[in-house]
Amino acid sequence: MHQKKLRWRIIKDRAFRGIVVLLAFLSMLPLFLILFYILKNGLLALSWELFTEIPKPVGEKGGGISNALIGTFMLVCTAGVPAIFLGIAAGTYLSEHKARKLAYWSRLGVDVLQGTPSIVIGILAYLWVVVPMGGFSALSGSIALGVMMLPMIIKSTEETLNLIPYSLKEASLALGVPYYRTILRVILPAGLSGIMTGILISVARIAGETAPLLFTAFGNAFMNWELSKPVNALPLLIYNYATSPYAEWHRVAWGASCVLVGFVLMMNLFARVVTRKWKMQF
Amino acid sequence: MENAILRTQDLSAYYGDNQVVKNVTVSIPEKTITAIMGPSGCGKSTLVRCFNRMHEMVPGARIRGKVFLEEADVYEMDPITVRTRVGMVFQRPNPFPMMNIRDNVLAGYKLNGVRLSRSQRDEITEHSLKEAALWDEVKDHLNRRGAFLSGGQQQRLCIARALAVEPAILLFDEPTSALDPKSTAHIEELMTELKKTVTLTLVTHNIAQAGRVSDFIAFLYLGELIEFGPTDRVLTTPKDKKTEEFLTGKFG
Numbered sequence: 281m282h283q284k285k286l287r288w289r290i291i292k293d294r295a296f297r298g299i300v301v302l303l304a305f306l307s308m309l310p311l312f313l314i315l316f317y318i319l320k321n322g323l324l325a326l327s328w329e330l331f332t333e334i335p336k337p338v339g340e341k342g343g344g345i346s347n348a349l350i351g352t353f354m355l356v357c358t359a360g361v362p363a364i365f366l367g368i369a370a371g372t373y374l375s376e377h378k379a380r381k382l383a384y385w386s387r388l389g390v391d392v393l394q395g396t397p398s399i400v401i402g403i404l405a406y407l408w409v410v411v412p413m414g415g416f417s418a419l420s421g422s423i424a425l426g427v428m429m430l431p432m433i434i435k436s437t438e439e440t441l442n443l444i445p446y447s448l449k450e451a452s453l454a455l456g457v458p459y460y461r462t463i464l465r466v467i468l469p470a471g472l473s474g475i476m477t478g479i480l481i482s483v484a485r486i487a488g489e490t491a492p493l494l495f496t497a498f499g500n501a502f503m504n505w506e507l508s509k510p511v512n513a514l515p516l517l518i519y520n521y522a523t524s525p526y527a528e529w530h531r532v533a534w535g536a537s538c539v540l541v542g543f544v545l546m547m548n549l550f551a552r553v554v555t556r557k558w559k560m561q562f
Numbered sequence: 563m564e565n566a567i568l569r570t571q572d573l574s575a576y577y578g579d580n581q582v583v584k585n586v587t588v589s590i591p592e593k594t595i596t597a598i599m600g601p602s603g604c605g606k607s608t609l610v611r612c613f614n615r616m617h618e619m620v621p622g623a624r625i626r627g628k629v630f631l632e633e634a635d636v637y638e639m640d641p642i643t644v645r646t647r648v649g650m651v652f653q654r655p656n657p658f659p660m661m662n663i664r665d666n667v668l669a670g671y672k673l674n675g676v677r678l679s680r681s682q683r684d685e686i687t688e689h690s691l692k693e694a695a696l697w698d699e700v701k702d703h704l705n706r707r708g709a710f711l712s713g714g715q716q717q718r719l720c721i722a723r724a725l726a727v728e729p730a731i732l733l734f735d736e737p738t739s740a741l742d743p744k745s746t747a748h749i750e751e752l753m754t755e756l757k758k759t760v761t762l763t764l765v766t767h768n769i770a771q772a773g774r775v776s777d778f779i780a781f782l783y784l785g786e787l788i789e790f791g792p793t794d795r796v797l798t799t800p801k802d803k804k805t806e807e808f809l810t811g812k813f814g
Binding site for chain 1: 654657
């Protein structure tokens with residue numbers, strides 16, 4: 281009797297373990313399928329031309345995505361620099377003054393902003409920047425993307441700094457180091473790996489955003505280096521080309537997808553390396 | 563006290579409405595070790611944190627009364643100046659994890675933006691580490707981060723860091739409570755050595771430790787200074803009944 285019960289329990293135990301492994305595998309399946317399709321279709325489209333040429337008119341063979349690459353780079357940089365500074369500053373405030381009223385409300389604001397659909401942020405950038413400026417521009421796209429980056433950087437900074445023991449701050453203050461230097465030279469460097477990870481992940485996120493760019497950066501068939509003019513971006517190019525009826529454009533869209541996914545993947549892997557290598561032990 | 567380097571006058575400390583230190587008047591004699599002793603929660607740590615104005619870093623904390631360092635009112639001085647004159651070593655070793663051993667020792671200069679020449683840097687590093695009895699163990703690893711050091715070595719690194727800025731007085735806030743007996747013995751030995759050059763204040767709830775290293779004992783109970791006197795006298799013939807009860811283990 282006892283033996284039988286025990287065997288039944290062992291069987292249940294094994295079955296449970298099997299299900300857990302299966303589910304873990306299933307959760308990875310979508311990623312592998314996406315990667316497989318993109319690589320299958322995209323790798324063929326990759327060529328030197330793709331990176332150096334601008335798109336060609338319908339009917340002509342070849343053409344590349346160089347304008348979209350430059351555009352995405354411009355958008356991410358212009359969005360990133362102010363968002364990183366503001367985000368780290370706000371995250372530091374939230375971690376330093378946890379209990380203040382202002383902290384409570386800004387934390388709520390950050391949560392809501394993080395949950396705001398990106399298309400809504402795009403509309404706001406349209407109303408606030410595109411309309412007053414009288415036209416689509418890279419700048420308006422950057423502002424929309426920067427607003428999307430902010431909550432991610434604020435959150436990761438706040439959470440990273442919350443993990444830094446108070447004793448470290450005490451050590452610095454007790455040496456007569458002023459508060460602002462303690463924050464800049466002890467607390468932020470100690471949290472560098474977490475903050476960097478947040479930045480990399482948020483860059484990866486916004487590089488692939490399409491919705492906020494639809495009526496801000498708008499897209500551009502030509503090369504553009506000016507912030508005040510419409511600019512092409514990888515996701516915009518993919519959106520426009522994939523929905524077009526031309527087989528040649530589909531090919532370019534696959535190539536661009538491949539490049540974009542490759543970039544996002546690389547950023548994420550890089551973030552992992554940063555987390556592991558720069559991790560502080562307290 | 564003839565050579566008091568630091569003294570308080572009717573010092574009270576509060577966290578919000580909660581008074582933790584009550585009208586303490588005490589003098590710390592120069593180049594001695596004064597143990598501040600008492601049961602947990604009696605305000606020992608808070609008292610010494612008023613000496614270097616670390617108490618005020620806690621939101622809602624305030625003080626009443628006066629603290630004098632070499633007859634200058636500490637609360638009239640800039641807190642940054644006070645803290646370079648009154649060093650502190652904490653319960654848990656807290657070296658800076660992103661700095662190597664040398665930079666940890668020089669942190670008081672580096673973080674304050676003081677520029678030192680190469681020879682000054684080497685000299686201060688060597689001198690401070692020797693004073694903290696750590697030089698021989700780390701002299702070949704000065705460019706490595708301190709994470710590989712043992713707890714006791716890390717605590718001595720923190721002592722070296724505090725000594726490097728040449729404070730007039732060093733506050734030890736239960737410096738051995740996170741260490742094993744061997745490291746504790748090492749730190750205690752170091753303290754007796756250090757009092758030749760610097761005044762030490764030791765917060766401890768360990769009677770034996772106070773007996774081993776201190777010259778004077780201040781006994782605190784519920785925020786009040788119950789008794790102050792030479793260690794031998796306080797430990798053998800306490801004047802106050804509360805002190806006697808604490809020493810005989812009736813509470814604590």
